[in-house]
Amino acid sequence: MGIFGRIGDIIKANINDLLDKAEDPVKMIKQMVIDMQEAVTKATSGLAQAMAQEKKLQRDYEKFVAMSKEWENKAMAALQAGNEDLARKALAKKAEADQQANMYKQMYEQAAQTAATLKTQVEQLKAKLDEARMKESTLIARSQAAKAQKEIAKNIGTFDHSSISAKFSKFEEKILKEEAEAQAFTQLSEGTTSLDDEFKALEKNMAVDDELAKLKAKLGK
Incomplete structure (x- = not known):
């Protein structure tokens, strides 16, 4: 060979x-x-x-x-x-x-x-x-x-596509709930502030009326 x-x-x-x-x-x-x-x-x-x-x-x-x-x-x-x-x-x-x-x-x-x-x-x-x-x-x-x-x-x-989709849906629902709660608290906060302002305005008007009455008394009216 x-x-x-x-x-x-x-x-x-x-x-x-x-x-x-x-x-x-x-x-x-x-x-x-x-x-x-x-x-x-x-x-x-x-x-x-x-x-x-x-x-x-x-x-x-x-x-x-x-x-x-x-x-x-x-x-x-x-x-x-x-x-x-x-x-x-x-x-x-x-x-x-x-x-x-x-x-x-x-x-x-x-x-x-x-x-x-x-x-x-x-x-x-x-x-x-x-x-x-x-x-x-x-x-x-x-x-x-x-x-x-x-x-x-x-x-x-x-990756299980159905499982992932379900998890994302669950997360989305939770986030939507948190957003709704945040919006509700914001509205409540805005309502409370508005009521306080009204009482302050009332007190201010009463004080003005008192001063006006005192001035009228001085003038003999």
């Missing part, structure tokens, strides 16, 4: 574990994104190792290709100098270099193919992570809105 298969199993295991525990949806969504981010990190690390191996095999392949060419040149130089035995030895070294070059060529080509496949898979995984992050923001917002709506509905449901 490759690195991507193991990463997929880890993600599925974590998600299934969260679903089994029936945790808060927001926490579950955030954890899933975290798991995917960790998967991308591991996959990227695996891709980097594969690319490094590809480059190493490419350098080894090119080294033996260059070595083969070098021994070929030496063999030609030996022939030109008339030393066929030395030329044979150089060609034997060239054959060894060619064998190594062919081996590393196959390894390099396979590594290049593996790295290309891993690169595609990493890009797909990153795209899924980006999509998950966008969904995360949307789903979290929806979850928060649902919680707020639920809380409001719950608070509204705790």
Whole structure:
């Protein structure tokens, strides 16, 4: 099983574990994104190792290709100098270099193919992570809105509308009674004051009449 298969199993295991525990949806969504981010990190690390191996095999392949060419040149130089035995030895070294070059060529080509496949898979995984992050923001917002709506509905449901209406009616009746009593006391207070004023006015008129009588007596009338 490759690195991507193991990463997929880890993600599925974590998600299934969260679903089994029936945790808060927001926490579950955030954890899933975290798991995917960790998967991308591991996959990227695996891709980097594969690319490094590809480059190493490419350098080894090119080294033996260059070595083969070098021994070929030496063999030609030996022939030109008339030393066929030395030329044979150089060609034997060239054959060894060619064998190594062919081996590393196959390894390099396979590594290049593996790295290309891993690169595609990493890009797909990153795209899924980006999509998950966008969904995360949307789903979290929806979850928060649902919680707020639920809380409001719950608070509204705790009030008994008929009971509240009855209580307000009772309070209103009591206030109306207090207002009526206040008005009655005000009227009684105003009536008492008016009677007192009348007696005061009477006393004042009597005093004036007495003074008038005294003045008439003085004048002999």
